[in-house]
Amino acid sequence: MVKKEDRVPEKKPESLFGGRISNLIESIFSDSFFPKELFRSDWDPKIDVVDKGNVISVKADLPGIDEKDLNVSLEDHVLTIEGKREEEHEEKKDGYRRLERSFGSFSRSIALPAGIAADKVEAVYKKGVLNIEIPKNPDKAPKKLEVKVS
Structure with missing residues (x-):
């Protein structure tokens, strides 16, 4: 039987290498290269x-x-x-919208x-x-x- 304290902690992909992998992936797929609309409805x-x-x-x-x-x-x-x-469709007039x-x-x-x-x-x-x-x-x-x- 495996005790709770003996379990290997779960690593989420975004936590690997201090989050640098997630940041790299986000920068590659940023709006400057690929609009988000391509990946979702x-x-x-x-x-x-x-x-x-x-x-x-x-x-x-x-x-x-x-x-x-x-x-x-x-x-x-x-x-x-x-x-x-x-x-x-609304006309944009003076002021913040x-x-x-x-x-x-x-x-x-x-x-x-x-x-x-x-x-x-x-x-x-x-x-x-x-x-x-x-x-x-x-x-x-x-x-x-x-x-x-x-």
């Missing part, structure tokens, strides 16, 4: 996935997205939510377990929140096999 909405027993519930916060700019699909047990939020709200397109894919009833999925988009209910089909649920160990 414009914004990533927050999504909750909850298994409620007989149904899988998906809730996505999508504030500011028009229903016509939202696409939800289910193919091969993968739920995909895509959309876009348009940038608001700050833009923190994200805009642009996004795409999120969620792998679902086998045994769902894809033909009975219901989705409702109201007040910037997308709720998707994915019923499970008990007839198609994976079967549990017992393996005897000798």
